[in-house]
């Protein structure tokens with residue numbers, strides 16, 4: 001018996017010695033517990049089988065092994081956004097106009113002009129978010145007249161966060177909006193100082209969500225195309241995974257496109273998704289019905305169900321003063337989720353009111369321990385030490401987004417520069433042992449670019465350059481990278497299989513255009529991937545590696 005075991009072990013070692021791919025001559029940031037940097041690694045059957053010096057790794061190459069000479073480039077584990085509305089962003093990625101990263105109104109309008117040239121007259125041009133006026137040199141929003149000049153023959157809709165959207169005259173006419181009463185859920189026409197409508201609609205989040213729902217939706221074919229294209233765009237930025245927290249304007253039927261891409265084996269990003277409550281006031285019934293055949297963890301390594309969130313009930317969504325009845329209903333859902341072993345991620349804004357949520361979690365925890373379920377809170381940028389301690393005690397993690405990159409000026413104005421110095425307190429959270437995941441909350445309220453977020457983690461600067469965070473809550477480069485890899489993987493119970501480049505883990509990695517560890521911090525936001533690997537397969541390649549790219553179509 002012992003002999004047989006020895007032979008089996010020897011055979012396993014021997015077969016592992018011929019790699020499918022070896023990556024040599026690099027600077028591989030492994031994100032292991034020692035923050036090791038190695039020169040080379042070998043991949044077999046989608047997993048890392050060895051790491052170390054180039055000479056030793058080269059010995060694992062056989063005649064059919066692909067050898068990739070990194071020529072000194074930096075490699076990181078594939079990045080994972082722990083709070084990205086990827087499924088929703090993907091649906092419209094092939095049909096929307098994207099203002100992410102545009103540095104001036106002129107550049108943004110140029111993208112509208114370009115889209116107007118390629119789309120038939122009369123078809124909508126939609127910017128659904130992901131930008132902020134602070135990113136523009138002009139420090140203002142576009143006007144209706146500018147949009148009409150850029151696209152005279154197309155209706156245009158440009159949304160900013162969830163509070164404002166500007167439409168061209170054609171657009172307002174197409175949506176039959178002439179007076180305030182035509183706008184749903186309390187939205188209003190914005191007026192200038194002289195009382196003249198500006199073409200913009202303002203209002204509560206519900207008004208903007210309902211307004212967006214009136215826009216024509218991409219066709220199913222466009223949704224599938226958009227999904228493939230968005231995942232490739234993520235690969236271009238070194239992303240190989242995302243946690244999708246549901247979101248506004250997203251119904252169960254909207255998951256068909258990503259399911260289609262998954263069924264065809266065309267996923268290039270690993271998506272772990274959660275499900276929002278659906279019908280206001282009847283969320284528990286909806287959950288019971290929609291999830292009757294969906295146990296926790298259902299799916300596979302490419303598309304997997306990981307629980308409830310980020311909105312469980314309408315009543316507790318962005319509501320700083322929930323009633324006892326609201327909280328009781330929420331508790332019933334959370335208890336049901338815990339009993340069924342479901343994950344749960346919850347959107348919460350301010351620390352001042354998070355006691356409502358934590359008290360419910362603590363009550364559930366007395367019946368069913370929730371630590372093994374890896375529940376989480378998203379946002380909560382001003383989490384207090386006391387809140388972090390309560391989260392730690394419950395084993396609740398924290399998904400942190402770069403909301404202050406766009407919203408920092410507003411925060412400083414409201415809470416003052418002193419309070420802003422510790423926002424968000426990721427170093428404190430990490431020190432006391434609260435699990436932290438990196439991310440963005442894209443694509444309505446933020447850009448999905450992980451390097452924008454990593455740079456912001458390190459310099460604490462808003463898009464317009466205001467430095468607000470102090471050194472006490474500024475992580476090291478390795479620490480920020482850990483949040484965005486292993487840290488994010490924890491929330492979907494994947495930290496044992498991905499998120500670091502160690503033997504036995506999935507070969508999800510990105511070769512970077514610049515050295516993340518040494519480039520000036522202000523240049524981190526410009527980094528892209530030049531080679532992205534998912535489970536050992538190349539899903540994106542550019543620059544010197546272009547010949548290795550294998551786009552599916």
Ligand SMILES: [Zn+2]
Pocket residue numbers: 310347348378379441
């Ligand atoms: Zn949220």
